[in-house]
Amino acid sequence: MPFRLLKLSGGTLSLEFETSDLPRVREVIKAAYGKIEIERYPICAGVKFGGCEFVFQNEWNDPCLISKTAGGSQILTSLFKHLTTPDA
Numbered sequence: 001m002p003f004r005l006l007k008l009s010g011g012t013l014s015l016e017f018e019t020s021d022l023p024r025v026r027e028v029i030k031a032a033y034g035k036i037e038i039e040r041y042p043i044c045a046g047v048k049f050g051g052c053e054f055v056f057q058n059e060w061n062d063p064c065l066i067s068k069t070a071g072g073s074q075i076l077t078s079l080f081k082h083l084t085t086p087d088a
Helices: 019-033 070-084
Strands: 004-007 013-016 037-040 045-049 052-059 062-067
Touching: 004 070, 013 070, 019 062, 019 070, 052 070, 062 070
Parallel strands: none
Antiparallel strands: 004 013, 013 062, 037 045, 045 052, 052 062
């Protein structure tokens, strides 16, 4: 499955990708936004970077980052563009 950006209710977005893409997603986030803060819960994780909060889920090896705010949605849109644009 390639990277996908899905619109959810309330204007939030979900950035979906393969489990094998996790290292690349983490690398791109760190390069663009610096430190990633993670708080683990039984079925998900709270993730903070770029001044915004996200929910990370990896249910059935189908990981996704879900924005919690409009600012987070903008960040996910930017990450999606970066991850899907071929290197020049």
